[in-house]
Amino acid sequence: MIHIIILRIRMFLSKKIMLLLFVVFPLLFSFIALNYLKADDFEIKTTIGVVDSDQTDFSENVIERLRSDSSLMVFAFDENSGQEALIKEDIIGLYIIKEGFSQAIKTGKTQRIIEVRYLADNYTAPGITDLITPHFLMDILKEQTMLTVNKAVFTDNPELGEKFRELFLEYTVMYEDSEDLELQVILNSIDSDAEKPIFSTSKEIIIRYFLSVILIFLIITGFYQAIQVNVDKEHGIISRIKLSQCPYYQYVLGNILGIAMIVFIISVLQMLLLKNMLFYHLDFAKVILGLAIYALSISLLSVAIMAVLKKGSDFQTAIPYLMIAIWIFGGWIYSETVINTGMLQYLGRIPGMMIKDDLINQFTNVGQNIRRENIMMEIGFQFVLFCLIYLKGKSGYNKNVN
Amino acid sequence: MIKRVGFLFWFNIKSLLTDYKKMFLLFLLPLVILFVVLMMFNKDNRIDSPTEKIGIGIVDLEQTNISRMLISNITEEDTVSNLLNFYMLSLKEAESTLKSGDITAFIIIPEDFSTGLLNMENPPINIVYDGNNSIEFFIIYKTVESFSKYVNYVEICTASEYYALIDMGFPAEDAMKINDSVSFKLIMDTLGRKILFDSQPIFQFPSVSSMIYHGTSIFVLIMFYISTLCALDIIEEKKSRVLTRIRLSVTGVFSFYMMKTLAYTALTTIWMCGVMVGYQQIFKVKIDFLLVTLTISAISFLLNAFYIGMSEIIKDKEGFLSFTSLFIVSFAFLGGTFFPVSLLPYSVSRLTAFSPNLIITKNIINLMYNNINRSNQLYMVIASVVFGIVIIVASTFMARKGEFR
Numbered sequence: 044m045i046h047i048i049i050l051r052i053r054m055f056l057s058k059k060i061m062l063l064l065f066v067v068f069p070l071l072f073s074f075i076a077l078n079y080l081k082a083d084d085f086e087i088k089t090t091i092g093v094v095d096s097d098q099t100d101f102s103e104n105v106i107e108r109l110r111s112d113s114s115l116m117v118f119a120f121d122e123n124s125g126q127e128a129l130i131k132e133d134i135i136g137l138y139i140i141k142e143g144f145s146q147a148i149k150t151g152k153t154q155r156i157i158e159v160r161y162l163a164d165n166y167t168a169p170g171i172t173d174l175i176t177p178h179f180l181m182d183i184l185k186e187q188t189m190l191t192v193n194k195a196v197f198t199d200n201p202e203l204g205e206k207f208r209e210l211f212l213e214y215t216v217m218y219e220d221s222e223d224l225e226l227q228v229i230l231n232s233i234d235s236d237a238e239k240p241i242f243s244t245s246k247e248i249i250i251r252y253f254l255s256v257i258l259i260f261l262i263i264t265g266f267y268q269a270i271q272v273n274v275d276k277e278h279g280i281i282s283r284i285k286l287s288q289c290p291y292y293q294y295v296l297g298n299i300l301g302i303a304m305i306v307f308i309i310s311v312l313q314m315l316l317l318k319n320m321l322f323y324h325l326d327f328a329k330v331i332l333g334l335a336i337y338a339l340s341i342s343l344l345s346v347a348i349m350a351v352l353k354k355g356s357d358f359q360t361a362i363p364y365l366m367i368a369i370w371i372f373g374g375w376i377y378s379e380t381v382i383n384t385g386m387l388q389y390l391g392r393i394p395g396m397m398i399k400d401d402l403i404n405q406f407t408n409v410g411q412n413i414r415r416e417n418i419m420m421e422i423g424f425q426f427v428l429f430c431l432i433y434l435k436g437k438s439g440y441n442k443n444v445n
Numbered sequence: 446m447i448k449r450v451g452f453l454f455w456f457n458i459k460s461l462l463t464d465y466k467k468m469f470l471l472f473l474l475p476l477v478i479l480f481v482v483l484m485m486f487n488k489d490n491r492i493d494s495p496t497e498k499i500g501i502g503i504v505d506l507e508q509t510n511i512s513r514m515l516i517s518n519i520t521e522e523d524t525v526s527n528l529l530n531f532y533m534l535s536l537k538e539a540e541s542t543l544k545s546g547d548i549t550a551f552i553i554i555p556e557d558f559s560t561g562l563l564n565m566e567n568p569p570i571n572i573v574y575d576g577n578n579s580i581e582f583f584i585i586y587k588t589v590e591s592f593s594k595y596v597n598y599v600e601i602c603t604a605s606e607y608y609a610l611i612d613m614g615f616p617a618e619d620a621m622k623i624n625d626s627v628s629f630k631l632i633m634d635t636l637g638r639k640i641l642f643d644s645q646p647i648f649q650f651p652s653v654s655s656m657i658y659h660g661t662s663i664f665v666l667i668m669f670y671i672s673t674l675c676a677l678d679i680i681e682e683k684k685s686r687v688l689t690r691i692r693l694s695v696t697g698v699f700s701f702y703m704m705k706t707l708a709y710t711a712l713t714t715i716w717m718c719g720v721m722v723g724y725q726q727i728f729k730v731k732i733d734f735l736l737v738t739l740t741i742s743a744i745s746f747l748l749n750a751f752y753i754g755m756s757e758i759i760k761d762k763e764g765f766l767s768f769t770s771l772f773i774v775s776f777a778f779l780g781g782t783f784f785p786v787s788l789l790p791y792s793v794s795r796l797t798a799f800s801p802n803l804i805i806t807k808n809i810i811n812l813m814y815n816n817i818n819r820s821n822q823l824y825m826v827i828a829s830v831v832f833g834i835v836i837i838v839a840s841t842f843m844a845r846k847g848e849f850r
Contacts, residue, residue, distance in 0.1 A: 060764035064771050079793075087583075087790055114587075116791055130650050130816075135787055141643075153634075155643035165652035167584075167787065174587055176638055177594035181601075183641070184631050188602045191627050192610070203613070210612050214605030224600040226562075226593040227569035230586070232576050233543060244586045248579045249790060256778055263774060267767050274763070356677075359766055360470045363670045364478075366774060367663060370783050377580060377784045404576045411576065 047289065047297020048304060054271055055305050065264045066309055069257060073313055076253050077320040080246070087245035088116040089171055092125040092134040101145030101182065108178045114245070115175065129160055136161045136171050148186050185215060232408050240408070241324065247407050251376045254403050257313055261306050262341050262369065262395070266362060268302040269345035273355040291437055295346075299429070303335075303342035310334045322406050333402040333413045336421050340395035343428040350435040369393060374400070394424040449696045450704060457708030467674070472716045475667050479660065479723060498530045499581045502539040502551030511559035519592065528584065543573065549581040550574035552589060565600055580788065595638075599631045649814050653803075654785035657728055657813075662782040662806040664720055666773060668713055668745060669802070673769040675709040676752035680762050683844075699841040706749040706837060713745040714738060721813070730813045736822060737812050743829035744805055750833035750840075757843040776802045 055061055079085070093109065095102050109117045118134060125137045139158040147156045157179060161168035189208055197204035218224055230240050242250060289297075311334065318325045348365065352358045371378050373396040397417045404411045462468065503520070505512050520531040532548060539551040553571040555561070561568040572589060574582050606627050610620040651657045679702070718738055725732050752769065759765045777783060780802025786794045797803055808825075811817045 058761075058763065060759065060761065061767060064767045068771065085790070087788065090791055129647070132653055132787060154640045157641055158643045158645055160645045160647055162650050162652040162655075163646035163648045164655035164657075165787065167654060167785075168652075172642060172644075173591045176641070177591055177598060179641060180595065180635065180638055181598050184598055184602045184634060187630060187634055188606050188627055191630050192606060192623060195623055195626065196610075207609055207613060210609035211605050214608050215601055218601040218604055224565060224567065224597055224604060226567045226596045228586070228589050228593050229569045229571050231571055231573045233540065233573055244579070244583045248583055248788065251579050252784055252789075259774070259778075260771075263770055267763075267770070270766070271763070357466060357470075359677075359770075360467060360670075360674070362770055363667055363773070364470070364474065366777075367478075367666075375783070377788075400577060407579075408576050 044289075044293040044297045044300070047294055048301040051268065051271070051298060051301025052305060054274075055268065061267070065260075065267070066312070069260050069309070069313060070316060073253075073257065073316055074320075077317065080250065080253070081321055085246050085249075086114060086243060087248060088114060089174060090116045090118070090134045091171065091175065092118045092120045092128055092137040094120050094122050094125050094137065094139040096122075096142045097140050097144035099145040101148070102140045105140065105179055105182060108181065109175060112175075112178065126160070129162065132162070132165075135165065135168050136175075138175065148183050149190075151187060151190050153183055181219075185212070242407060248376070250407060251403055254406055255375045257310075258337070258399055258402070259366070259370070259375075261310055261338070262344075263362075263366070264309060265302055265306050265338075265341035265345040266348070266358070266365070268305055268342075269349040270355045270358050272298050272302075272346065272349055273353075273358070292433065295429075295433055295436065299339070299342050299346055299432070302345060303338045306341055307335060307338035310338060317406070324409050325405060329413055330402070330405050333398055333405065336398050336413075336418060337395050337402060340398065340421050340425055343425050343432070344394045347428045347432050347435075350432045369396070372396075392420075392424070394421065394428060397421055397424075450700050453696065453701060453704035454708055457705050458711065461708060461712055471667070471671055471674070472712070475664060476719065476723070479664075479720065499528060499578075499584060500530050500532065500548035501585055502532045502534045502542055502548045504534055504536050504539050504551055504553045506536070506556045507554055507558045509559060512554055515559065516554070529588070539573070543575050546575075546577070549578045550585050562596065562600075565604060567596070567600070595635045599628070599635055602631055603628050650816060651810050651814070652785075653781050653787050653807075657724070657810060658806060659782065661724075661809055662777075662780065662802060664717065665802055665806045665809070666777050666782055668717065668805075669748060669773045669776075670769075671709065671713050672745065672748035672752045673766075673773075675705055675749045676756035676765065676769075677762070679705060679753060680756050680760070680765060683760075684762075697841075698844050699837065702753055702837050702840060702844075706746060706753065706833070709749050710742055710745045714742045717741045717745075724813060728813070731815065732813055733815065736817075736819065737809075739826045740808065740812060740822065743826040743833075744808075747829040747833040747836075750836040754836040754840045754843075757840045776800050779803075780806065 091109070093106055095106060106117065106119065109115055118128070120128060120137070122139065125134075125139070128134045129137045137160040139160070141156055141158060144156050147153055159172055161171075189211060192207060192211075193204045197207060230244075232240060240247070311331070314325070314327070314330055314334065318327065348361070349355075349358055352361060373393050397420045398413065401411070401413045401417055405413075503516055505516060516533075520529075532542070534542060534551065536553070539548070539553075542548050543551055551573050553573065555568040555570070557566075557568050558570075570589065570593065572586065574585075603624055607620050607624045610623060611617065615623075718734065718741065721732055721734070721737055724730065755768065756765055759768055779797050780786070780800035781797060782802060786797045786803065789797065808817075812822070
């Protein structure tokens, strides 16, 4: 069995293009992505466009406040170029501050003073309005306070009203700069030892996407190594293996473990890079355990598909569908947003997919464990797949030996 | 000569049509998938908003009328309730529901919340999540953060108003009375903040997070794959010395490559136009089929030519297969097939504008919605065909060089 494992690894190492595509390319990709993610101020900025039709100090003040929000990227447009940018999706929403905006606020008539344009089927767009409303609301609330107080107390004394205005605005500037009145929102991750999250929520999304891409690349690596098993037959290697009286179970196990080993070694190299560049908190023992199970599941899945499809070219043709199916039903980032969770519960039992969430959580949280029930599920599926592979190819192998 | 070229074309078409397995996997299966997916999304009329509502738990530890009123004001608000499903839970229930994956996160309203707000002490709100569903959690977090800002701004105004009046010599009792009416007015303004906006959603321009974008993008991805098979055929045929025999006949390598490309282009175009007919029925769009056919043919022609060119550079079959798979999968990720590019950081989302997958998908969608300039589109078609021919000519030279060697 050992010699089959060595054969698989040697065949992989002998092909420079395979090394380039499955080892060098992912490492290079990770290196570039990590350098990007390392930046402290990294955040997904929501891009919005603003059209200032009011052209007053008041409206300029609001735009300045929007610009000072670190989660927003604000571009100033005229109406036509703004509409164009929106259609091209350079911005997610276009906010038109209508003419008479400042006057309307000062008189307390605040109905429909800002026009919001967004692409109707962009599901993130309406939510953005909630993100930017506070910036508009601050000035409105200030004016409303002054209007209400003036109306109630200083109707007959405009001088006192003006004094109140000055004092009130001084206080608001003071409170805006202080943190005393802020309502804090504290994040807690269940099962995490960390007092607060390691990364900001928007950075976490990109980290999860990046890790998903790496793990998907490992699946493709597994698929191509399984196609190589078929090449054994074409190149007559299998005849020589049979001549060495290698029992069938050893041949199957050798192939599975060989592919798993390749995937595992590549993934460990990746993890070393990740740990040294950004994820300093990684508990390598847990990651290694998770990766070993993941690699073995991928290997078994790949060999099982090869056993079913039989021909390497058929496997190649099926790869796009397999990738789409794995992405959709594997419960990866975004697919879990689109696909009904109930559906994922029944269909998302693809080998490797149960452990992958625990694996990704190791990067974004401290102290999370690889869940035992997921390990047991993976082992169960691995056993089923092994039985399938064994039964599928046994008669063919023995027939050729005889 | 023409007879030989014609024979080559029909030979390629016939050999493709008689390869039932390939035909099923490449042409029929995607249509079946499209049908099932659209049926699934059409069922609840979810085509325009395919995402699920986000489940969120609320644990009200205060249990007073004020906290209940505050919660109901938030949960019954239009934009929020269209996006989120709220569940009132006890702490234990919330933890177990979160672990089971039925909710994305839960918010804990602390015991002294409303009295704290009135005293301007602001006891913090806790959000608990399990680390999964990060996009959904991001939306929840941003929504809660906005609400915390509203509270903050109302308090800034009421506190400033109170202390300004005290500074002006008002007795604390009078200042407090005025403060109460101001607070009420500001809270009402905050709750009714939606009246500020005049919402104008734009239809006819599907976004990169729309169902139609993801659907079309998947078909474009399959177009990429079909094109790799054209080059794979050539690699296999080279192996069996077909190229030498072609060169010995008067037909020539260029015609051989050209006919192979045209055969694949013709079938891909017919298949994609079939998909477009389906789209026309489902999305109720009016498609200019002449322009669509020309565009898809040109794109498919260029893709086939590109892969033929690549097969001249990477001659080894396994190497070529690995390269094309990684190339296509990389562009699928970058082009927003599996993840909306609008959610990527700004600089990365600018880079995605160069992804062929995104460019082609957007072009096809714009064609479906008639958002294109007809003459510009025709220039694009001509440029693609010319560029494809140049690649095939270059590939012919490379193939000849290889043969002589």
